[in-house]
Amino acid sequence: MQNETTKIALLVAVSTLVFLLMPVFLILYIRSYNRHKKNHFLEKQNMQQRFDSEILQTRIEVQDQTMQSIATELHDNVGQLLSLTTLTLNSVNLNDAEKAKRKIENSLSLVNKSIKELRELAKLLHGEQLVENGIGHAIDQEINWLGKAGTYELKTNNLLTDSQLVSPDKDLIILRLLQEIINNVIKHAQATYIQIDSYLEDGALHLKVTENGIGFNPDEINAKKAGMGLNSIYKRIEMINGKLALNSAPGKGTSIAIEIPYP
Amino acid sequence: MRYVSPIVIAEITCLITAILLVWKDRNVFWKVITCYIAIALGTELYAIYLASKHIHNLWLFNIFLIFESSTILYGLYCCLKQYTTPKPIFLIGSGVVYLTYFIFLFTHPFTDPNTLTISVMSVFFTLYCLYYYYLLLKDENFINIKTHPEFWWVTGVLFYYFGSTMSNIFDGLFSVKIIGVATLRYCIYVLLNLILYSLWVYSFICRMKQRKLHS
Structure with missing residues (x-):
């Protein structure tokens, strides 16, 4: 009987040890898994940062492109139109009413064209809003x-x-x-x-x-x-x-x- | 000297740490745990006193069992609540535990150790702890487990209730004395209590650090 009790006691002692070791291994596993999760989390965060910085870079480039287009347009188009208007208005001879009228009408048409071009430019300036529209x-x-x-x-x-x-x-x-x-x-x-x-x-x-x-x-x-x-x-x-x-x-x-x- | 046992020392240490570190915490969970440790210590001391007067003290542990099961269930519920809606599984768990307790109470004398309830309770607590780990691993958000108070609190519970499974099952079938007059069962419980209270003390330290960091 005493022998049986000792055997049970030994069994309980060994099993308790095993039962205590299992949570230890479980914690080690959780620790290792968590470390992987941490790396994954940091990598994701890093990728998000890269993405955000790339978006910022893209936004700047789109703005740059818009500015370049505006500069070109102002120089090549609106600038030319206004120069031509100045030239036309400078050449107006008030003594020749008929010719002067024609020149003023031409100038008016050039100014209207310039206004139209400037409106187009204003649209370009809202490039980002344009993307928001789809x-x-x-x-x-x-x-x-x-x-x-x-x-x-x-x-x-x-x-x-x-x-x-x-x-x-x-x-x-x-x-x-x-x-x-x-x-x-x-x-x-x-x-x-x-x-x-x-x-x-x-x-x-x-x-x-x-x-x-x-x-x-x-x-x-x-x-x-x-x-x-x-x-x-x-x-x-x-x-x-x-x-x-x-x-x-x-x-x-x-x-x-x-x-x-x-x- | 009779009152100084390793379990009492562990409980006093844990209680002092809890009062100093987490009693002022806004989270009710930590206050409940502190109260529970105080009740456990009171029970332990009164049980030692009864034993010294050669009065049966198992009825005291049977009353304490209600506090123990309720507190641990509440604690695990709070921990699991952060990841899921644990109400249904806790209703089932607490229902089974209390039903076992009262069935045992009505079918056995009150002075008998309620080992059946302890075993059933241990199984449920172990399952809840494992479920907590599962949800923790499944969760997308990363937490630093080294300093996560709830994790270490749950780990203490798992060690204690999982580790005591064999002792509960074979309770009464072995009474081998290994160190002087201490039985193997007593030694196992001392070891489990030391692990439980050490991990809880660590979780209180983590909680205090966490609170300081957030304030």
Whole structure:
């Protein structure tokens, strides 16, 4: 009987030890899991910070682009119109009433044109509000601006203007992507024809820009992931989980298709 | 000297720490725990006094059981409340524990140790502690467990009730003396109490630091 009691006592002692060790291992596991969770949390926080800083950078670039457009417009368009108005008004001979009347009418027409141009500029100044109205409107504004130059034959198919979906951060990045692509075309492509398509399909926003410029070898560019502003385009698309398809060949123009999960 | 036992020393230390560090806490939870430790200490001292007079003292522990189960249930409820709505599972748990207690009370003399309720209670407390850990791991927000008071409070509860499972099951079947007159059962309970109160003292320190940080 005494032997039985000792056996039970031994069993209880050993099992209690095991039962006490189990929470110890549990705590060690929780500690290790928690450490992983902490790293994941910090990484997420870091990514969010990077995203925020990229958004800020994009906002600054969009503003810069707007300022450049305004400066160019003021210099090349409104400035010229007002200079012409001054010249016309200076040449008015009040003794020749008929001619003077015609010149004043011309000046008036030039001033009205300048006012119209300034109104257009005012719209540009509200570029950020334009994005708030939806990416469709922002793309429209960008295309109108490109069309005003009259340098390119433009074909556009923007189906995003009717869309009710919005995603403020992504909209800003998409607008900047379009601006960068257009800048590249203007600076390097020597194109005469540009086609811009934008639409929503299967929960993704598609933006395609095709031109008939001099083209380039995409393998070289992809290998370097640099040059012609492509680096920042790739980086931003990656940031919003998008995809980019680049088709180009020397002498055969370039086509850039972007697909971004939306909204 | 009769009143000085390791359990009493652990309880006094824990009570003093609780009064100094968490009694002024705005959270009712810490006040309830402090009161519970005071009741546990009172019970322990009175039980020693009764034993010294050769009077049966198990009825005292049976009364204390009500305070013990209610306080730990309340404490675990507060901890789990931060992550989920634990009302349904606690209604079931407390229902089963109190039902077992009263069934045992009506079917056994009041001087019998209520081991059945202690065993049932231990199972529920262990399950709640494990559920707390599960929710803690599942939660998206990261917490620093090293300094998280509730975590260490729950850990103390888990050690005590999970560790005492075997002693509860085999209660009365073994009475081997290992150190002088101390039985193995007593030694196990001393060890469990030391672990419980040490972890609770640590949780009070964490809470005090947390409060200072937030003020």
